[in-house]
Amino acid sequence: MSKVIQNGRIVTSDWQILTVAEGEEAEALSVPAGRVIVPLATWLARREELAARADVGVWFASSEGPEALEADIARLPVIAVNFPKFVDGRGYSTAVLLRTRYGYTGQLIAFGEVLRDQFNYLARCGFDTLQPREDRYTDAQLDAAIASIGDYSEPYQASVLHPQPMFRRIARAGAKA
Template sequence: MSKVIKNGRIVNDDWQILTVAEGEEAAALSVPAGRVIVPLATWLARRDELAARGDVGVWFAGNEGPEALADDIGRVAVIAVSFPKFVDGRGYSTAALLRTRYGYTGQLIAFGEVLRDQFNYLTRCGFDTLQPREGRYTDAQFDAAIASLDDYTEPYQASVLHPQPLFRRIARAGVKA
């Protein structure tokens, strides 16, 4: 089991993220028993079979948009978004769209090259679970990362967590609303 930050706490995660090997067809991917997160292509090819199992999640690659899962949002147990490189920010948009446009309220995981300096931004976009690459952080670094999630108590910009920008959230003396 890998360690993740879920809702601001370190927990052991029992979800297994499956990947498609080079040359392997997504529809033919062997899906083991237990709590698994399958690639979007596997879900699309086998949605009825996988939905009937129950504990199955779906993960998005950077080039895949949430609109492909729009009709099945309520059928998946968890959604994950891959961050293959720390400079690939497409997952932020995917998370924000899942939360705002598609109304997803379940567990949303950011996994892969998820770095500590991105944790605050990832949570503001709607991720509630952060799963850095296995072995990237020690327990002490995880603790420090959790403490840093609250470094910015009042962000200026609007986000999934704060839909209004700061100037709309703060009442000023002498200003009529």
């Protein structure tokens, strides 16, 4: 079990993220009982078997998009997106697509190289759970990071949390209705 930031609080997550070892085939991945998140390739290869379970989620690599999972998105309790490097921002687009185009309302996890200075942006893109590497932050650092999520209470740009830009959200004195 790992500590995550979920909806602005530190909680212990019982979701286990399964990975495919080098040289191992996604289809042959051993999927244990309990709450697990499998790679997209494993889900696609074993969809019939895994779809029957209510305790299985799917994670995307940064190079994978949600269109491959379109038919199954609504049934998944959790979807995760891997951030393999802090400079790889493709996961932000995946989250926005899941929340806006595909209407995903379940738990959305950002995991991997998830850094404190990205927490606000990750939340604005639709992630409700942030899972940095276990050795990245102490509990005190995670507490401080939670406070930083709300640093920008009224962002100018549109996002999943604020679909309209600020100039559309703010009523100005003297403006015509």
